[in-house]
Amino acid sequence: xxxxxxxxxxxARMKFYCDENRCIHCDGCSVACAxxxxxxxxxxxxxxxxxxxxxxxxxxxxxxxxxxxxxxPCEEVCPVDCFYIRxxxxxxxxxxxxxxxxxxxxxxxxxxxxxxxxGAFGTKGVMDKCTMCAGGPxxxxxxxxxxxxxxxxxxxxxxxxxxxMCSTKALLVGDAESVSNIFRERVMAAGHGPQSSPYxxxxxxxx
Amino acid sequence: xxxxxxxxxxxxxxxxxxxxxxxxxxxxxxxxxxxxxxxxFLKAKERNNAKIIVIxxxxxxxxxxxxxxxxxxxxxxxxxxxxxxxxxxxxxxxxENFIKDRVYGMEDIMxxxxxxxxxxxADVTGVDADLIVQITRHYAHQNPGTLVWAxxxxxxxxxxxxxxxxxxxxxxxxxxxxxxxxxxxxxxHDNVQGATDMCCLSHTLPGYYGLSDGSWKYFAKSWNVDYxxxxxxxxxxxWMNKKGFTLSRWWSGVLGGxxxxxxxxxxxxxxxxxxxxxxxITSTAQQKKVKExxxxxxxxxxxxxxVNEAAILTDKQDDVYILPAATQFETSxxxxxxxxxxxxxxxxxxxxxxxxxxxDILFDLAKRLGFYDQLTAGMLVREDKKEYKWxxxxxxxxxxxxxxxxxxxWTAARLKKHQENWHMFDEISMRGYGEMxxxxxxxxxxCWTEGHSGSPILYNINLPVKEGGMGFRNRFGLxxxxxxLLAGKGSAPKGSVAKDGYPEITRDNIxxxxxIKLTADEKKRIGKNWKVDTSNIIAEKCMEAGIAPYGxxxxxxxxxTFADKIPLHREPLHSPRQDLVKKYPSFAxxxxxxxxxxxxxxxxxxxxxxxxxxxxxxxxxxxxxxxAGMENxxxxxxxxxxxxxxxxxxxxLAGRHGIRDGSMMWIHSPQxxxxxxxxxxxxxxxxxxxxxxxxxxxVMEGESLLHKYPEGTAPYAIGESANTVTNYGYDIVTQIxxxxxxxxxxxxx
Numbered sequence: 002x003x004x005x006x007x008x009x010x011x012x013a014r015m016k017f018y019c020d021e022n023r024c025i026h027c028d029g030c031s032v033a034c035a036x037x038x039x040x041x042x043x044x045x046x047x048x049x050x051x052x053x054x055x056x057x058x059x060x061x062x063x064x065x066x067x068x069x070x071x072x073x074p075c076e077e078v079c080p081v082d083c084f085y086i087r088x089x090x091x092x093x094x095x096x097x098x099x100x101x102x103x104x105x106x107x108x109x110x111x112x113x114x115x116x117x118x119x120g121a122f123g124t125k126g127v128m129d130k131c132t133m134c135a136g137g138p139x140x141x142x143x144x145x146x147x148x149x150x151x152x153x154x155x156x157x158x159x160x161x162x163x164x165x166m167c168s169t170k171a172l173l174v175g176d177a178e179s180v181s182n183i184f185r186e187r188v189m190a191a192g193h194g195p196q197s198s199p200y201x202x203x204x205x206x207x208x
Numbered sequence: 209x210x211x212x213x214x215x216x217x218x219x220x221x222x223x224x225x226x227x228x229x230x231x232x233x234x235x236x237x238x239x240x241x242x243x244x245x246x247x248x249f250l251k252a253k254e255r256n257n258a259k260i261i262v263i264x265x266x267x268x269x270x271x272x273x274x275x276x277x278x279x280x281x282x283x284x285x286x287x288x289x290x291x292x293x294x295x296x297x298x299x300x301x302x303x304e305n306f307i308k309d310r311v312y313g314m315e316d317i318m319x320x321x322x323x324x325x326x327x328x329x330a331d332v333t334g335v336d337a338d339l340i341v342q343i344t345r346h347y348a349h350q351n352p353g354t355l356v357w358a359x360x361x362x363x364x365x366x367x368x369x370x371x372x373x374x375x376x377x378x379x380x381x382x383x384x385x386x387x388x389x390x391x392x393x394x395x396x397h398d399n400v401q402g403a404t405d406m407c408c409l410s411h412t413l414p415g416y417y418g419l420s421d422g423s424w425k426y427f428a429k430s431w432n433v434d435y436x437x438x439x440x441x442x443x444x445x446x447w448m449n450k451k452g453f454t455l456s457r458w459w460s461g462v463l464g465g466x467x468x469x470x471x472x473x474x475x476x477x478x479x480x481x482x483x484x485x486x487x488x489i490t491s492t493a494q495q496k497k498v499k500e501x502x503x504x505x506x507x508x509x510x511x512x513x514x515v516n517e518a519a520i521l522t523d524k525q526d527d528v529y530i531l532p533a534a535t536q537f538e539t540s541x542x543x544x545x546x547x548x549x550x551x552x553x554x555x556x557x558x559x560x561x562x563x564x565x566x567x568d569i570l571f572d573l574a575k576r577l578g579f580y581d582q583l584t585a586g587m588l589v590r591e592d593k594k595e596y597k598w599x600x601x602x603x604x605x606x607x608x609x610x611x612x613x614x615x616x617x618w619t620a621a622r623l624k625k626h627q628e629n630w631h632m633f634d635e636i637s638m639r640g641y642g643e644m645x646x647x648x649x650x651x652x653x654x655c656w657t658e659g660h661s662g663s664p665i666l667y668n669i670n671l672p673v674k675e676g677g678m679g680f681r682n683r684f685g686l687x688x689x690x691x692x693l694l695a696g697k698g699s700a701p702k703g704s705v706a707k708d709g710y711p712e713i714t715r716d717n718i719x720x721x722x723x724i725k726l727t728a729d730e731k732k733r734i735g736k737n738w739k740v741d742t743s744n745i746i747a748e749k750c751m752e753a754g755i756a757p758y759g760x761x762x763x764x765x766x767x768x769t770f771a772d773k774i775p776l777h778r779e780p781l782h783s784p785r786q787d788l789v790k791k792y793p794s795f796a797x798x799x800x801x802x803x804x805x806x807x808x809x810x811x812x813x814x815x816x817x818x819x820x821x822x823x824x825x826x827x828x829x830x831x832x833x834x835x836a837g838m839e840n841x842x843x844x845x846x847x848x849x850x851x852x853x854x855x856x857x858x859x860x861l862a863g864r865h866g867i868r869d870g871s872m873m874w875i876h877s878p879q880x881x882x883x884x885x886x887x888x889x890x891x892x893x894x895x896x897x898x899x900x901x902x903x904x905x906x907v908m909e910g911e912s913l914l915h916k917y918p919e920g921t922a923p924y925a926i927g928e929s930a931n932t933v934t935n936y937g938y939d940i941v942t943q944i945x946x947x948x949x950x951x952x953x954x955x956x957x
Binding site: 022023025026027028029031032035036042054055056057060061062168169170187190191 | 253269270271832845848890
């Protein structure tokens with residue numbers, strides 16, 4: 002037994018990463034998101050974008066949603082202070098405070114904030130965005146939380162639904178360290194293939 | 209495929225693609241059509257530095273992930289492949305020993321390849337000569353390489369030649385029977401392989417047994433019914449042995465005899481009733497003919513979880529029945545994946561509302577028609593039961609009966625065990641561990657006995673037969689024109705009592721080939737040959753001796769029963785290159801082709817089609833949709849991704865016709881049909897062709913049919929069907945329609 006246990010809690014820092022070498026624009030993520038949170042059709046919490054569509058050698062696709070930024074600009078500009086950032090870095094907001102001014106939309110570098118389009122006289126209604134499947138400030142897994150923010154999968158220990166559905170595992174989400182480990186493994190594996198014998202054996206001892 | 213080496217199925221598996229060093233894809237778009245399976249292609253790139261090579265008329269999402277991309281003119285795959293073969297043979301990149309021991313007739317291919325110097329290939333295919341050389345050199349040197357295809361190769365008048373020449377490339381390079389090699393043909397829907405294996409088709413009995421009297425007798429016995437009773441169900445006995453109509457031409461059966469229609473051979477009568485179970489017949493070629501066929505039926509029955517849009521397409525007012533069928537979540541049983549693996553499925557919920565499962569619908573129908581007892585008799589045989597248990601007893605009946613593709617090991621109990629333990633199998637090799645050691649996931653067929661491991665890679669002679677090894681099938685006789693068709697010296701699967709080639713195993717040759725003596729009891733019980741040996745003595749003895757029951761023969765590059773003995777280039781019926789039509793004309797017209805006379809040369813030479821219809825037309829899928837698209841368009845979120853029918857068009861081509869991005873355009877076909885769709889500028893197509901997705905229905909030649917949907921059943925999105933303008937043209941062997949290379953004209957709407 003170790004006597005000097007580290008008593009400091011090392012919080013996870015949750016991040017999204019989309020691997021452009023793997024994303025094929027299948028929209029599994031965006032449809033899973035809409036379906037899981039029962040979003041109105043005009044709300045796209047997550048969107049897949051293809052750049053240079055059809056141009057040989059230049060086309061690539063990426064899945065984009067709220068990136069849950071450090072020093073999130075949305076939080077900085079919000080006039081009613083409806084945003085809050087969890088210890089694990091997930092950026093959430095309080096729909097009961099939001100006034101639908103859309104400052105956050107202009108501040109956001111990813112186009113994440115969404116507004117319902119069916120309000121009378123062009124009013125926007127309160128903002129909606131990706132919660133990393135972590136719900137909102139209301140009681141966790143309550144009916145009210147689900148209605149306003151969608152599923153709270155994080156509280157159940159589940160991966161956000163977009164990444165769970167991703168067909169090629171291009172979209173990764175989780176603790177920054179786990180995400181970078183997976184990415185590192187992909188980079189390191191490049192060009193090596195599955196090893197069938199210990200390193201050097203085929204050279205040293207023949208196949 | 210089946211005519212090349214014995215079985216028409218994917219030889220390896222999706223997971224095995226991770227072992228490939230090069231992946232060449234002809235006419236397939238797995239990134240869109242098999243998005244989950246495509247992860248294995250991407251992993252091969254990451255792990256093996258495998259290069260992906262895409263040959264396709266369109267720069268697809270798959271091409272976007274490729275290292276080499278060749279934008280081929282539709283319908284010129286054969287010249288492209290001969291160009292590759294020309295370079296391979298000229299430079300000695302072929303696998304001489306493999307060809308010598310395991311291939312028959314490669315000399316004829318070598319000769320024909322000489323007719324395709326690279327400059328000519330470049331002219332015919334529209335691909336730069338340099339690029340063809342780069343692709344060939346790379347693919348020939350990166351072993352093992354796998355060759356992948358889908359509908360882009362098959363849906364042509366000479367599709368059956370395409371699907372022979374592609375395997376020949378793999379044979380020439382010695383890429384068969386290897387991990388990371390093979391021909392990985394991607395099946396387009398859930399359980400297509402299973403439906404094919406059970407022959408939801410018109411040309412053989414289940415399990416590819418053919419339609420001879422002998423086959424019928426074997427099935428009468430297996431189904432536990434009287435052969436004479438079966439025979440009595442037909443108008444006259446000779447109709448038992450004739451192929452039926454195909455899905456692509458059933459409407460000819462209705463319309464045959466009308467002026468301008470192809471003649472039919474259907475016992476002097478036309479088709480009067482159509483019973484459709486879960487088939488999107490609104491996504492088959494020549495949609496207006498489909499409509500005419502529907503309109504002229506006496507009875508139309510459609511069974512689907514969603515409204516089959518055939519009901520919307522037709523103007524028929526009476527005797528159209530829409531039966532609510534249950535989904536796959538409301539039933540259980542086995543399905544067969546693209547790599548010949550079985551997967552057991554469990555019922556999640558009971559059928560909702562008044563819907564019924566497919567089998568209940570069929571059982572009810574059989575009861576009313578008076579042959580329910582005969583239909584279900586086969587399920588009682590195994591344990592001499594009074595009552596069957598669905599679906600287990602049906603699965604066991606299949607296992608008991610289908611020897612040709614080795615389904616003996618697919619008992620319900622084993623398949624369920626695989627489902628329950630699917631975490632105990634390796635993703636790449638499919639090998640089981642823990643409790644599942646010694647078996648491959650889903651027991652990929654052939655799975656010769658109830659103890660067999662399954663065969664993850666076909667034609668692999670580096671494994672013993674009982675662990676999934678085998679040579680090529682002895683299916684085409686022992687010799688042809690004096691040349692031995694059995695495999696050469698030393699090319700028997702590992703651990704076998706025979707070292708060389710050997711014939712398929714029969715009652716008469718088993719003792720000689722296996723070097724064994726049968727007991728008197730075994731001699732009494734053994735069947736005539738491995739295909740009808742219900743005692744399974746042949747298969748069991750073969751496993752002990754390391755012998756594949758179907759023999760060990762050579763694959764063949766020459767199919768002497770086909771119109772083209774070796775694959776030859778033939779221009780599509782409607783070709784933009786009229787100069788090449790004269791040089792590479794289509795086949796002679798074919799009489800009684802699945803009961804309908806089918807035009808080839810007469811259609812092709814009727815006029816200079818490219819004068820009035822200068823633009824190539826290709827169709828394909830969208831990632832968010834499937835088949836005829838009804839269930840996807842009825843989903844809010846899927847419909848949102850492509851809410852309208854559209855046409856991918858190069859801005860150059862559009863500009864020449866005054867068509868703006870997002871504006872409406874007309875597309876006219878050589879058959880005089882037209883559709884009105886939205887133009888979507890895209891550089892994925894060159895300026896001589898357009899692309900249409902085929903998942904839309906509900907609009908016909910500019911007229912909305914929205915008012916025809918029963919209340920509450922209209923999907924979120926409707927649109928013109930691409931197949932209203934796909935051209936006449938059907939494959940010479942299979943009758944698959946030529947939807948991947950027709951012609952059209954466009955105009956601003």
